[in-house]
Amino acid sequence: MTYKIAVLPGDGIGKEIVDQAVRVLTALKLDIALEEAPVGGAAYDQLGHPLPPSTLELAKNSNAILFGAVGDWKYDSLPREHRPEQAILGLRKNMGLFANLRPAILYPQLANASSLKPEVVSGLDILIVRELTGDIYFGTPRGVRTAEDGAFKGEQEGFDTMRYAETEVRRIARIAFEAARKRNGKLCSVDKANVLETSQFWRDIMIDVSKQYPDVALTHMYVDNAAMQLVRAPKEFDVIVTGNLFGDILSDEAAMLTGSIGMLPSASLNASNQGLYEPSHGSAPDIAGKNIANPLATILSAAMLLRYSLNESAAADKIEEAVRQVLAQGLRTADIYEEGTEKVSTSQMGDAVLKAL
């Protein structure tokens, strides 16, 4: 069976980094068919919508999506439904990509890149499991209305609905417990159960699911405290599981602890193991087209794609090993460059990974 992969480069540096990941995937000589389609601002320019129906169809009919990045200043003034980020929200929702896996790993050679002291972050290896299709991101009702009660009755108010149903919490809990089981057996569920009903509901279900995983140590932490502990002692964490909104904030904070967000991949999976794979960083329009962006996060996303959606672990291992090798060789794109290493371009980094494969 031929694996189908939808390639959605998007905006900014999207094209140049995805190009390198495509070269790597192709070099592995697996039975895969790649098909490209526009997404984000690029799709809006070409087809009038950030997620055109043809792109969504292609994505749905693929085993996996290799995604670059979306967004550019020039789309900032568009109405929200036409802005590039709607593409990513639309793909998540329409394909049911509820499980976002975001590793925050600090490669030993890049310890200096972090704004934290080396002893605080060296060897960092945590996994954030973020629920991705529920919560206040999609809850209704939402909008602007005249307040009907409370101290500001009669005034205009903006409002949104946070919500989690039982099934939604159970299925992300299972993903997180399974992941923790394969790692160091520690799972920290982050919520705001001292204030939010949704969080108390979430916590109760986490506790219930934990009964099926006696080998995993479940703890709970309030989100404000988690934001602190990530700064104070990030290595105390193994796997963190949290909702869509808190996960958005904490996964970016955790990524930045490493100082090398250009190295961090992510996977967003649905119940049938279809997945969207993208770097954790953004579209960086300021450096687009200059052949200086770091392609490694996208190349490592391709490795996650092989592992999670195509079940090709051996090929995934090869890519990850090749990335470790190029780092060991001292090759660095501008974002992770430091004295004593060799600065290379986007495509040269791609060349080096291919050679190491």
Place this chain on the structure above:
Amino acid sequence: MTYKIAVLPGDGIGKEIVDQAVRVLTALKLDIALEEAPVGGAAYDQLGHPLPPSTLELAKNSNAILFGAVGDWKYDSLPREHRPEQAILGLRKNMGLFANLRPAILYPQLANASSLKPEVVSGLDILIVRELTGDIYFGTPRGVRTAEDGAFKGEQEGFDTMRYAETEVRRIARIAFEAARKRNGKLCSVDKANVLETSQFWRDIMIDVSKQYPDVALTHMYVDNAAMQLVRAPKEFDVIVTGNLFGDILSDEAAMLTGSIGMLPSASLNASNQGLYEPSHGSAPDIAGKNIANPLATILSAAMLLRYSLNESAAADKIEEAVRQVLAQGLRTADIYEEGTEKVSTSQMGDAVLKAL
């Protein structure tokens, strides 16, 4: 006119740290009358409620509240309405304490305490202005119900309502713009306007209010990016203004950047300048009663109390200067101790501040 101050020590280390702040306030020989009342777990034990009506009355009839901290593991299994943190939520809501000011300052002598590299944080001085009586903290409806629509119709779901009315955003905006004007003229409003209707509404009003402050440079940042930038380059910020939920997370993250949360005060003000003043740290039940907690955050909260609610800036300056002096003398409680400095107890630190006054 005699100023009335309600003294609410609370739980854990609350009593011992508030004691030192009371000594400092008393030593200033201002015309103030202090009255103490129980709050939090201590109040629940004595009177069956974390915020007894008598405590709330006292607070309402005072110019300001000097607050210690609330919470202890032993109350964790109580139903939410009886848990210690309800006291603080109740005081905020009942007294309309909508403006939370949380400075994150790194004292030069304590730069080593941070988990961040000294060059990233030395000289850090940012102010977080957090809205404190609105948002998803208090929005209704909220609870657990049977889902009436969507993919999980018929299932149990937990839900909450995020909301901000126009007046609420305008008044916190003004506080933040005024603060920025007195500082370096930079205000960053943090929201999630790419996803949330409440945030777009918030952002539109911030922009509108900014027209009255042409001397302040207003920028906007998504909350996930703000969580990253605080780690990457916190000194780029001057004043941050944000909603209750995002402010909860970011103000704790910012405080932890300093590594010396035992030094950070906070103020929560209402429209008539009544205020609740408390350290940014918690009740630390594990070290309660040992006379080792750091009283400086509470002493500096007393300084904020003098400045904001009593309009006694000169006295506030004196306290802040005294704190700088004891640090310069090398005195340190255990939380900020390092080799080459002199370790002192809670009460010895109080003694030293009194002497420096």
